[in-house]
Amino acid sequence: MNVDKKTQKYDRQLRLWHANGQTALETAKVCLINGTATGCEILKDLVLPGIGSFTVVDNKIVEGSDVGNTFFLVSDSIGMNRAQAVTEFLQELNEDVKGFHFSEDPIALIENQPEYFLQFSIVITTNLPEKSLLKLADILWNAKIPLVIVCTVGFIGYFRIALPEHTIVEAHPENIIDLRLDVPFPALEQYVKTFNFGALGSMDHAHIPYVVILLKYLEQWKRDHDSKLPSTSAERNEFKKLIQSGRRNVEEENFDEALASVWKACTSTKIPRQVEEIFKISSCENITAESSNFWIIARAVRDFAANEGLGLLPLAGNVPDMKADTPNYVAMQNIYRQKAKEDASAVRARVHNILNSIGRSTDSISDDEIDSFCKNASFIQVIRYRSLQEEYITEPKNADIGRWLQDLQENIVHYVLIRAMNRFYESYNRYPDAATFFLEDDAEEVSEEASNDFNTLKAYVNILLREWKITSYPEHLDNHIHEICRAGGSELANIASLLGGMVSQEVIKLITKQYIPMNNTVIFDGVRSTSSSYIL
Amino acid sequence: MAEIQMQTDVPTPQDGSEAANKDWYGRWSHLYKILDRRGPFADPSFTPGHGDVLDSSFIFLREILLNNCRVLVIGAGGLGCEILKNLVLSGFKNIEVIDMDIIDVSNLNRQFLFRPSDVGKPKAKVAAEFIMKRVADVKVTYYHGKIQDKDDDYYLGFQLIICGLDSVEARRWINATLVNLVGDEPERIRVLVDGGTEGFKGQARVIIPTITSCYECSLDMLGKQKTFPICTIANTPRLPEHCIEWASVIHWPKIRPDIKMDTDDPTHIQWLYEIALERAKEFNITGVTYSLTQGVVKNIIPAIASTNAIIAASCCNEAFKLITTAQPYLNNYMMYTGNEGLYTYTFEHQKKPDCPVCGNERVTMEINKEMTVEDFIEYLKERQEIQLKRPSLSHATTGEKIYWQSPPLFEQRTRPNLEKMLIEMVEQGDEITVTDTTLPFSLQIVISYT
Numbered sequence: 001m002n003v004d005k006k007t008q009k010y011d012r013q014l015r016l017w018h019a020n021g022q023t024a025l026e027t028a029k030v031c032l033i034n035g036t037a038t039g040c041e042i043l044k045d046l047v048l049p050g051i052g053s054f055t056v057v058d059n060k061i062v063e064g065s066d067v068g069n070t071f072f073l074v075s076d077s078i079g080m081n082r083a084q085a086v087t088e089f090l091q092e093l094n095e096d097v098k099g100f101h102f103s104e105d106p107i108a109l110i111e112n113q114p115e116y117f118l119q120f121s122i123v124i125t126t127n128l129p130e131k132s133l134l135k136l137a138d139i140l141w142n143a144k145i146p147l148v149i150v151c152t153v154g155f156i157g158y159f160r161i162a163l164p165e166h167t168i169v170e171a172h173p174e175n176i177i178d179l180r181l182d183v184p185f186p187a188l189e190q191y192v193k194t195f196n197f198g199a200l201g202s203m204d205h206a207h208i209p210y211v212v213i214l215l216k217y218l219e220q221w222k223r224d225h226d227s228k229l230p231s232t233s234a235e236r237n238e239f240k241k242l243i244q245s246g247r248r249n250v251e252e253e254n255f256d257e258a259l260a261s262v263w264k265a266c267t268s269t270k271i272p273r274q275v276e277e278i279f280k281i282s283s284c285e286n287i288t289a290e291s292s293n294f295w296i297i298a299r300a301v302r303d304f305a306a307n308e309g310l311g312l313l314p315l316a317g318n319v320p321d322m323k324a325d326t327p328n329y330v331a332m333q334n335i336y337r338q339k340a341k342e343d344a345s346a347v348r349a350r351v352h353n354i355l356n357s358i359g360r361s362t363d364s365i366s367d368d369e370i371d372s373f374c375k376n377a378s379f380i381q382v383i384r385y386r387s388l389q390e391e392y393i394t395e396p397k398n399a400d401i402g403r404w405l406q407d408l409q410e411n412i413v414h415y416v417l418i419r420a421m422n423r424f425y426e427s428y429n430r431y432p433d434a435a436t437f438f439l440e441d442d443a444e445e446v447s448e449e450a451s452n453d454f455n456t457l458k459a460y461v462n463i464l465l466r467e468w469k470i471t472s473y474p475e476h477l478d479n480h481i482h483e484i485c486r487a488g489g490s491e492l493a494n495i496a497s498l499l500g501g502m503v504s505q506e507v508i509k510l511i512t513k514q515y516i517p518m519n520n521t522v523i524f525d526g527v528r529s530t531s532s533s534y535i536l
Numbered sequence: 537m538a539e540i541q542m543q544t545d546v547p548t549p550q551d552g553s554e555a556a557n558k559d560w561y562g563r564w565s566h567l568y569k570i571l572d573r574r575g576p577f578a579d580p581s582f583t584p585g586h587g588d589v590l591d592s593s594f595i596f597l598r599e600i601l602l603n604n605c606r607v608l609v610i611g612a613g614g615l616g617c618e619i620l621k622n623l624v625l626s627g628f629k630n631i632e633v634i635d636m637d638i639i640d641v642s643n644l645n646r647q648f649l650f651r652p653s654d655v656g657k658p659k660a661k662v663a664a665e666f667i668m669k670r671v672a673d674v675k676v677t678y679y680h681g682k683i684q685d686k687d688d689d690y691y692l693g694f695q696l697i698i699c700g701l702d703s704v705e706a707r708r709w710i711n712a713t714l715v716n717l718v719g720d721e722p723e724r725i726r727v728l729v730d731g732g733t734e735g736f737k738g739q740a741r742v743i744i745p746t747i748t749s750c751y752e753c754s755l756d757m758l759g760k761q762k763t764f765p766i767c768t769i770a771n772t773p774r775l776p777e778h779c780i781e782w783a784s785v786i787h788w789p790k791i792r793p794d795i796k797m798d799t800d801d802p803t804h805i806q807w808l809y810e811i812a813l814e815r816a817k818e819f820n821i822t823g824v825t826y827s828l829t830q831g832v833v834k835n836i837i838p839a840i841a842s843t844n845a846i847i848a849a850s851c852c853n854e855a856f857k858l859i860t861t862a863q864p865y866l867n868n869y870m871m872y873t874g875n876e877g878l879y880t881y882t883f884e885h886q887k888k889p890d891c892p893v894c895g896n897e898r899v900t901m902e903i904n905k906e907m908t909v910e911d912f913i914e915y916l917k918e919r920q921e922i923q924l925k926r927p928s929l930s931h932a933t934t935g936e937k938i939y940w941q942s943p944p945l946f947e948q949r950t951r952p953n954l955e956k957m958l959i960e961m962v963e964q965g966d967e968i969t970v971t972d973t974t975l976p977f978s979l980q981i982v983i984s985y986t
Contacts, residue, residue, distance in 0.1 A: 003802075003826060003827070005641065007827075008641045008642055009641055009642065009644050009645055010645050011642045011645075011827070011830075011836070012642055012645055012646070012836070012837075012838050012839040012840065013645055013838065013839075013840050014827070015735075015827075015831065015836065015838040016735055016736070016838045016840065037566075041845065044648060044841070044845075045841040045842045045845050048644075048645055048646055048648055048841040049645055049646075049840065049841055049842075050645070063562055064560045064561045064562030064563055064565070065562040065563070065565040065566055067560070067563065068562065068563040068564055068565065068566060068567070068625070069566045069567075069625055070625075071621050071625060071670065071671070074670065074672075075560050075672055078560065092651075093648050094644075095652070154569075154570065155570075155853070155863060171876070172875060207772065321774055321775050322774075324772065324774060325772045326772050326773055326774060326819045326820075326821075329772075329774040330774070330819065330820045330821065333774075433569070435572070435573040435574065435584075437573070437574050437575060437576050438574060439574065439580060478576075479576035479577065480576075482575065482576045483575055483576060483577065486569065486570065486573040486574075486575050487569060487570065488569040490565075490566035490567070490569045490570065491566055492566060492567065492570065492626070492853075492856075493566075493621075493622055493625030493626050493852075494622050494625075494626055494849045494850075494852045494853040494856060495849070495853065497618065497621075497622055497845050497848070497849035497852075498845070498846055498849035498850060498853065500842075500845055500849075501841075501842045501843065501844070501845030501846035501847075501849060502842070502846055502874075502878060504841070504842045504845070505736070505840075505842035505843065505846070505874050505878075506878065508840075508842065515736065515874075515875050515876070516875070516876045516877055517877070517878075518877045518878040519877070522878050524880075526853050526863070527577050527863045527864065528864075528882065529740075529850065529853070529854070529866040529870045529880075529882050530870075530880060530882045531878065531879075531880040533877060533878055533879075
């Protein structure tokens with residue numbers, strides 16, 4: 001048996017984020033503020049895949065209602081410290097994960113000892129008031145530690161990521177093929193020349209890799225057309241006819257594959273716009289001793305493209321499967337791989353030069369990291385999140401919110417309600433909580449208390465709308481105000497678990513720096529079973 | 537949206553009060569806020585309680601939920617564990633779970649009701665026992681076995697069925713069974729909530745048999761199974777996968793004809809890995825690893841805790857809404873994708889009029905006159921929307937066997953027909969009955985030659 005227990009246990013996830021992603025997870029220190037039902041569900045989905053450690057910061061005492069909606073509590077936990085109680089049950093999920101609890105009031109901790117949070121790789125909060133949130137967000141932002149803010153109420157879930165910058169090399173795109181058909185490199189041209197189609201027997205002819213077929217006919221086309229590729233659809237059709245003319249019979253699948261790729265072959269290979277944009281970011285221009293590995297390699301790749309790369313990114317080197325006999329396929333694959341190797345080694349030399357110039361040792365960035373960057377160069381991503389400060393105070397997205405609010409299908413309305421609900425909480429130290437909605441034939445009248453909650457919450461909604469300079473009140477907000485009053489700050493187990501899944505998945509993407517996390521707010525509506533993401 | 541009355545045994549208020557007394561103070565307080573109050577989006581038929589006044593309607597709703605609603609959970613794996621937890625925390629107290637699997641070490645990264653010491657034990661049993669140990673005063677019974685072992689009466693005994701399965705076959709079976717159950721009696725409708733995941737993607741849907749689109753209606757949405765042509769595997773391997781397939785499909789039966797390959801046996805995987813590696817070397821192919829070997833021969837689909845949590849929670853949220861009518865339920869499909877941002881797509885999947893399970897139109901296929909019976913069988917196997925593995929064919933009106941895959945006697949007798957032209961056996965406009973051992977129903981196909 002050549003597979004260890006841990007690899008077996010994590011097999012189904014290693015197939016998604018591989019050993020390097022797993023290592024990143026296993027060294028991550030996650031902090032959860034408030035061990036609510038939602039908070040525990042998030043941790044469950046992080047402990048299972050094996051984060052390094054988690055710490056629950058919470059000074060509340062377990063109540064009967066907590067045991068009702070949290071799987072990681074039992075009735076004997078009532079009266080115990082909540083951080084400690086949930087930590088014990090969460091810890092059981094995975095013996096490889098360390099669990100800690102800190103029975104401190106999070107609000108006081110943020111106020112008096114905010115540096116406490118700088119020890120973590122990521123901080124997740126549930127049910128934190130706006131004022132504490134802003135202070136915590138500020139501290140983590142400066143330390144470049146990701147903050148995830150989470151709230152669930154009734155059937156609604158909300159979460160927000162704040163982080164100055166997130167860079168991704170391994171985005172795992174579904175299609176990563178770069179064959180350079182329009183600009184074949186010398187070794188590839190050389191290889192194509194070794195084929196004499198006319199001299200091949202029928203078996204061999206039906207096994208010419210389609211890449212070779214396309215390159216052969218493109219060469220012929222270019223000879224007859226001023227070295228230009230087919231560019232109009234009429235020209236492409238004519239080019240298809242040219243390929244067809246070389247086909248010996250309809251059974252030749254390799255010719256089908258060639259014909260299906262004509263459009264791709266006639267599209268010019270260039271640096272994708274989103275990568276060009278990344279190269280323009282100042283972090284790529286101004287490399288210092290503080291620059292991250294990502295930016296150092298990005299700079300090296302940019303310089304590579306501008307010089308020996310002849311305007312192109314390093315070649316990825318993957319070849320898709322195609323109808324071909326083994327020796328030809330393997331030979332062609334090796335030609336692409338060899339070119340990818342050469343490109344990567346040129347980038348490596350540039351990385352080493354940069355490292356020398358900023359006084360870092362050349363082995364401080366591994367060859368694997370550089371190779372992986374080169375392989376994924378067309379798909380690198382940089383996400384610059386907006387800060388909470390910008391969203392709440394300095395640059396709220398007034399116009400966007402106003403526009404989104406007009407559309408009844410949008411989920412932005414829940415954002416407005418959650419913000420208003422939090423303001424309500426800060427004033428009254430409780431959530432709006434009353435039956436305020438009745439049908440016309442209901443015998444009951446709305447009690448005075450209930451109508452107070454409705455009106456107070458609506459007043460907070462109006463304050464927010466005014467802050468966002470939204471002048472007319474969208475009438476459909478009334479129903480959502482009723483629904484928030486009905487929910488009364490409740491956390492339903494299903495919504496807690498659903499958000500737990502969504503949040504933990506984004507946290508895994510942030511920690512592993514693989515796949516693309518959302519930017520920056522997601523709202524789930526469990527009434528309509530829809531979700532939306534917004535940049536707020 | 538379809539109007540559908542959930543079937544429940546109407547309890548009397550007295551029945552429930554005892555059970556309710558076992559709860560500690562505040563146990564259901566989160567839930568009661570929703571259940572006791574009317575909401576602007578809830579169906580007008582929703583009857584909430586009224587604050588603390590213990591009148592009969594108040595008891596009624598809580599009781600339906602807490603004690604009298606019997607829910608069946610199919611699958612105690614990644615989705616199943618989550619579903620069981622969510623149901624008991626949402627007030628469902630009477631649950632049965634079915635699963636035929638035993639616990640494997642690779643389940644532990646997401647199936648959180650299992651511990652390393654449970655490896656080798658039946659999933660359904662361990663899951664049910666864990667839930668009852670952790671959550672007070674709930675009844676979770678289990679059946680360690682196949683869903684096909686159970687009859688119509690068994691399935692009629694539940695108000696709702698939630699599926700967290702990883703097999704297309706089992707889903708088709710339960711779907712067809714629940715559709716067939718209805719007949720002409722709408723009170724025999726049992727709602728099916730179905731979840732499925734694959735890596736960062738998944739879907740949750742509500743199927744109301746005979747009313748909404750069913751699982752069979754949407755078979756064409758399944759991704760195409762990755763298969764490799766046998767001639768590539770035998771003659772022109774190019775990928776590491778081709779070498780692994782060669783080891784398992786061609787080499788194993790030749791070298792070890794007496795040993796049945798068990799993909800759960802690590803020594804078998806090791807053997808295949810070594811053979812595949814050798815073949816890869818011979819052809820200068822790189823990339824054969826133990827993990828890839830295991831992935832290819834077991835057809836492993838990546839699975840993670842987070843996606844399972846999302847999909848299972850969505851299924852349970854729909855179940856809760858369906859049973860309580862506290863909010864409108866999903867009509868009828870939600871897709872989730874998490875690899876690139878976070879994206880859901882909610883839509884109404886349409887019923888297929890010629891769905892072989894819930895439709896009432898016959899399927900007509902346009903067939904080339906030149907097709908042999910064997911060609912036709914291959915053609916059927918390739919059709920995404922019918923997903924057949926080993927179809928057997930008969931003439932629908934004469935009953936004549938065209939080709940039967942089993943039993944061996946019939947296979948032998950009908951094998952010569954494979955080479956015949958289909959048109960020799962089936963005339964223009966005739967109907968063929970197609971059966972497959974994996975299907976609980978037969979397909980009727982009208983043949984139209986072109």
